[in-house]
Amino acid sequence: MKAVVVYKSKSGFAKKYAQWIAEELQADIYEASKIDINMLMLYDTIIYGGGLYAIGINGLKTITKNFDKLKDKKIVVFATGATPPRDEDIDKVKTSNFTEEQQQKIRFFYLRGGFDYTRLKLIDKVLMNLLKLKMNSKDKNKLIPDEKGMLAAYDKPIDFTRKKNIEELIMYVKAK
Structure with a gap:
């Protein structure tokens, strides 16, 4: 093979x-x-x-x-x-x-x-920041575990x- x-x-x-x-x-x-x-x-x-x-x-x-x-x-x-x-x-x-x-x-x-947010290129950072804004606009009690984890990952890969x-x-x- x-x-x-x-x-x-x-x-x-x-x-x-x-x-x-x-x-x-x-x-x-x-x-x-x-x-x-x-x-x-x-x-x-x-x-x-x-x-x-x-x-x-x-x-x-x-x-x-x-x-x-x-x-x-x-x-x-x-x-x-x-x-x-x-x-x-x-x-x-x-x-x-x-x-x-x-x-x-x-x-x-x-x-x-x-x-790892730090490894992203500028365009990907812009798109990910839009996603972050969307998640942050939600009621914190209504975030699903994946969203909570994703928000935490912006600060710590x-x-x-x-x-x-x-x-x-x-x-x-x-x-x-």
Whole structure:
């Protein structure tokens, strides 16, 4: 099996997982902007990872726009986010990012990442400040736990990445 791990990471969490996965599988690894479809065609297994923004997976078009060329390969996609994994949220991510055909062929994993406001670029900081304003405008007693955690993370970065989180993905890739 010749595998490649491709990632797009704004704040480092997807990159950290990509590095761990590549190490475990002895796979090649590339940042998404450094690889093209011709390079991907050289691999039997393609693993793509990116951060979740709203419910979109950062840079996923690298895979989805070339799906017809890649669909005979083993394709795995992982996304990182700060919130705990919930089946209903994961289902929304899948249906929002993949066609029905892609959902049948692409195995998706959610790997809990984190949030570090200090690592964001200016445009992302502006968007996150709008979200913060929206959350702060709510009655404090009506904030859900995810919102409370998110507000706290603006002042103190949170990192939920754990190497053990990739175990299921690794087992899937290694299975025939």
